[in-house]
Amino acid sequence: MLDDDAYQALERYLKGLEAHFANDPSKREIVSDIESRIAEHFDEYIKVPGQVVNLDEVKRVINLMGTINDFDSSSSFSPSDKERVYPKLYRDVDDRILGGVCSGMGHYWKVDPVLFRLIFFLITLWGGLGLLIYIVLWVVVPPAITPTQKLEMRGEKININNM
Amino acid sequence: MNQEIENAKAQMRKGVLELCVLTVLSRGDAYANDLINQLKQAKMIVVEGTIYPLLTRQKNAGLLTYRWEESPQGPPRKYYSLTNEGRQYLAELLNSWDELVEMVNAIRNQKND
Numbered sequence: 678m679l680d681d682d683a684y685q686a687l688e689r690y691l692k693g694l695e696a697h698f699a700n701d702p703s704k705r706e707i708v709s710d711i712e713s714r715i716a717e718h719f720d721e722y723i724k725v726p727g728q729v730v731n732l733d734e735v736k737r738v739i740n741l742m743g744t745i746n747d748f749d750s751s752s753s754f755s756p757s758d759k760e761r762v763y764p765k766l767y768r769d770v771d772d773r774i775l776g777g778v779c780s781g782m783g784h785y786w787k788v789d790p791v792l793f794r795l796i797f798f799l800i801t802l803w804g805g806l807g808l809l810i811y812i813v814l815w816v817v818v819p820p821a822i823t824p825t826q827k828l829e830m831r832g833e834k835i836n837i838n839n840m
Numbered sequence: 841m842n843q844e845i846e847n848a849k850a851q852m853r854k855g856v857l858e859l860c861v862l863t864v865l866s867r868g869d870a871y872a873n874d875l876i877n878q879l880k881q882a883k884m885i886v887v888e889g890t891i892y893p894l895l896t897r898q899k900n901a902g903l904l905t906y907r908w909e910e911s912p913q914g915p916p917r918k919y920y921s922l923t924n925e926g927r928q929y930l931a932e933l934l935n936s937w938d939e940l941v942e943m944v945n946a947i948r949n950q951k952n953d
Contacts, residue, residue: 694889698893701893703893703896703897703900706896707892707893707896710872710892710895710896710918711889711892713915714872714873714876714888714889714892716914716915717873717914720913720914740887741887741888742887742888742889743886743887743888743889743890744887747886747887747889747890748889748890748893
């Protein structure tokens with residue numbers, strides 16, 4: 678049993694952890710492991726059945742487990758996994774037929790751009806809507822011009838090696 | 841200055857923590873509690889939580905596995921054990937650790953003449 682303050686503090690802590698590991702495919706496993714460990718600490722603390730866990734105890738256990746900052750500095754086993762950048766939508770002006778919209782979309786979804794070109798072509802045949810959408814995207818999506826933007830477009834991490 | 845020292849230390853520990861976890865498991869299967877206690881005693885970890893993301897990643901990489909075992913009190917516990925792949929991986933890590941120590945010592949003992 679936890680009292681209200683203790684419950685809220687614990688809830689906040691766990692929410693924070695979940696947010697921290699949001700991009701980790703094993704988020705659920707990591708957080709549930711940590712939860713069981715916290716439960717063990719509470720078990721050790723509770724001496725009489727029905728004893729209530731208070732805020733001080735929750736704070737003590739959170740201190741033992743570590744805050745998000747601690748996780749940042751020492752949790753990553755394979756940094757390349759964690760610091761992986763997700764691709765950003767740019768127009769690929771190096772590989773374009775019109776504005777590079779389709780090849781940009783190809784990088785973004787890791788699909789052959791020919792597929793998007795075909796789709797736009799087909800929708801255009803069907804009342805010209807495709808052309809309109811294409812032009813809107815041409816205007817709205819920025820071109821990848823600098824090396825940084827090109828790396829972002831491909832979803833690669835920016836570092837000295839690939840600059 | 842102090843902050844920087846702490847940072848540098850944390851970075852060093854981070855690099856070898858993986859090696860230490862595998863070493864502890866190479867001596868026998870362990871449950872997270874034992875693992876944490878041993879690492880804490882050796883001052884390899886300061887807070888407990890950081891061990892879990894590492895264990896999960898090592899498990900995903902096929903270096904270790906776990907099984908559930910009933911515990912005398914409380915819910916079942918995860919027992920971690922090293923896989924064959926993990927053993928090979930550890931052997932390589934230990935090799936490069938030895939090399940690293942030698943390299944650092946060589947540099948430290950160099951005389952400027």
